[in-house]
Amino acid sequence: MAQSMLNKIVVNGACIVGIVGRNVGYRPTTTIKGYATQLKERMLVPEEKVTKSVFMSQSTDIYANLALEDWMYKNMDFSNHHVMMVWRNEPCVVIGRHQNPWQEANIPLLNEREIALARRSSGGGTVYHDRGNLNVTFFTPFERYDRKYNLELITRALYRGFGINATINERQDIIVSGTASKLGRLTAYHHCTLLVNSNKEDLKKSLAKREHGIQTKATPSTPSPIANLSELDNRVTIDSLQTAVGYEYLRTPALHLADGGQSLINKQRGFQFINPTDEWFPGLNNIKKELQSWDWCYGKTPEFTVSRTFPVPPELLAPALVYSATQELVINMSVEKGLISDVTLSIPPGLVESGFHGQASVITHLKGKRFTSEALNALEEAMLTKRSNSDVKKLDDREQFVAKCFDQVVNTN
Template sequence: MRFLSSSCNALARVATVYLSRSTCIFENLAFEEWLFRNHDLAAKGEALLVWSNRPTVVIGRHQNPWIEANVPYLQEHGIALVRRHSGGGTVYHDLDNVNFSFLTEHARHCRPRNLRLIAAALNKEFGFNLTPTKRDDILLQPNDRKVSGTAARIARNRAYHHLTLLVNVDLRTLSASLRSSYLDKIETNATRSTVAARVGYLRQDRKNIDKDRVVETVVRAFSEQFEAVESRIVENVLDQHRFPGVVETYDELRGWQWLFGHTPKFTASLPSGVSVTVEKGIITSVENAAVESKSLLGQRFCQKMLAV
């Protein structure tokens, strides 16, 4: 199939909507990656993947988890931590929020178009005042409350744009999950999240709104761009017969090497004045410590600070 144009406003002929029934972040990100690598854009057109997760903190591909999240708090409260394949900043998910992923050819990749579509559809249906920004966020007015952030991945002439939309959320849990105590103790070139001045959610302004109505509204608006749309409810996103290779990606996402070992090099200062350098998840140097204590210090550091 040939798209009519590569501009942000052009329409295509067909598309596919995937609705994942999984509530596991590792499963959903593995399936998203599988679609990115395998969805037939030529025959099936653009794709929209919709899913929700149990409480989760998702960091960007090039971020440091100990800067971006409160790792001990996540472990204590059973909140998952995962590193995604796309760049960008850290986000919090839970079952009352929705994740949308728009998969296109690179030439059709247009984040502003997707954000305008979502904002316009929800504004019309529910009377919100949602406004996309130049940073590809969505703000709820008044008071510039951030309800959605964006990330993207581009490779092999294809791209996806995904975002989290906060429908209803406990802001105290969100804040506690993202409040790291190591911000001033770590030096690194890793990508740091931009902290929103205000965070909001849709139910603040419309008490009767729920996630299902939001999904229905956005999917309908997405579908209206195309002549024909196929909708697929995916009960098991790890079905190896239908999605060969997806389990390998799932295992990678859950592994220590991807989550912690992929962290860009950083130096951390401990309360005792000792400084340690960590590369690929491994302590490579210790400064300002007695030689005989270095191995023990490294062990304690991993256990206490790195939480692994």
């Protein structure tokens, strides 16, 4: 079925491009048990028999493009056909598989501006995407994964096309991009984010790191310099970069960096438009729905704790009493799978003596709630329902202070 669906004709201006199923190399998903035997038995073809394609995604939806990456990783055979996919997205923040979104991104700002947050299946750090950057994914068999080859190929494209001398740092990142990879038993992919004319101000605001009391073993991002390629050379556009990198890929042999020129380009399968939909790639929508889910984007976060201390304003303390120490409200939370698993609320004497007694009710109502504004709604409900007078529908000043403190724990960046 997948092969027939891939026999699509795509029209882009005057260019008509077809993707033929037998050339794409569709492989039904293999069971884990069969991987070892399959890997042992398969024989990879010599370098000169490997062909290449450049796939150009027609979607700018981050979830569709990540789902396409995953679909290709699971279903395609790259043993004699290597693929480079180029793709763009509307504004979004993409975190690595083992990262904490509350620590890596400005979640309140993303929610306010309706900027999508997505978690990749691959590792690595957090990146910001918009229509001003180009994402490049290299697919190969596991045995032929070569991160340095991919990055060197991009630097060659930048130099050949624009005379830009890009460097690779000690982490094997191009200084103007972010990279990550995923290695499986049979297949591997490596993707890069190249900044062309991305909105750097939005990037900085969206990736503002949270430093307010989170303790976690989640993978932290390593900050990198931010530079748009268009600032280095105004000839660099998304289209011109896509063309330069694509042709560099097609003119380069599969396993070593050399210039095969036009003769090698002529032997390749060329540029091919693809549409990441269920019609083209059966089962892709199920992958996309999973990647969009709260349980994946936030619920996959490694366990973490948050501890914050808030001085109590003098006007909220019991009048006519003098305290020997600063009166502070201390909030400690443990969060597992994105849900609040434990809460410790230390109420200072001055706040208790002034009339606040909602500690037990607050803790009971918060457990099991998402580490989002859902927890704040539960907190307000807890403080209202503990009263004997059920007609009171407004928090008093002390309760509003406690609620504001919880809001800062959950939503402050």
